[in-house]
């Protein structure tokens with residue numbers, strides 16, 4: 001039986017709040033919200049057992065649109081907040097979300113160390129290769145030749161490769177999804193949320209307002225590896241050659257618990273016992 005055929009106790013609408021999204025018409029983040037509520041229904045845990053944590057940006061508004069607990073954090077700080085919450089309340093399903101500007105620029109250092117610590121949380125990054133909320137500046141994943149009023153000749157800078165970096169830094173599940181494939185995206189979210197360890201799910205989430213050419217992504221995406229690569233060196237090499245549009249699970253390493261020495265289990269109670277005077 002595959003994951004999406006499992007018995008369903010909840011429906012996607014059970015995880016949609018009454019707050020109306022203020023995203024622009026056609027924003028890819030609507031597709032992420034739809035896929036996430038579908039994935040949460042599939043996972044079968046009630047909303048009060050789920051917490052969605054974000055930073056700042058258009059996509060970081062997402063927690064308000066779900067019925068799960070939400071924390072709209074500080075710019076770039078979704079991962080340390082989510083890490084602290086998971087440490088204090090390990091029984092909660094803690095999900096970190098955000099955008100490329102938030103997560104890979106000001107939040108870049110937290111991103112690397114969440115990978116290194118193999119924190120047991122999924123990180124869903126809505127990547128549109130632009131800062132949308134602040135009117136269209138190039139982000140860390142923007143193509144070097146993308147011209148805008150704010151970057152008239154392009155940045156000339158090599159884009160950040162978050163998936164290769166995640167593998168190199170110690171993440172154990174690295175995948176890419178696309179908002180134009182809601183069923184496939186929901187399935188990837190289920191896999192990322194169930195993963196025991198740090199799971200990066202990069203989502204191609206178009207910004208039609210500042211990057212209207214991204215409407216063509218539906219013609220550009222293609223299947224990624226037929227099976228996930230399990231060797232990190234091979235996965236990182238494949239991701240360095242990747243064109244940025246392959247969809248699927250690229251890397252799957254050992255889960256937490258399979259190799260305890262890679263990721264010692266630590267709870268708040270254990271830390272308190274260790275430091276009791």
Ligand code: SF4
Nearest residue numbers: 023024027058132207
């Ligand atoms: Fe979405 Fe772009 Fe509008 Fe932000 S500016 S809500 S990313 S379409």
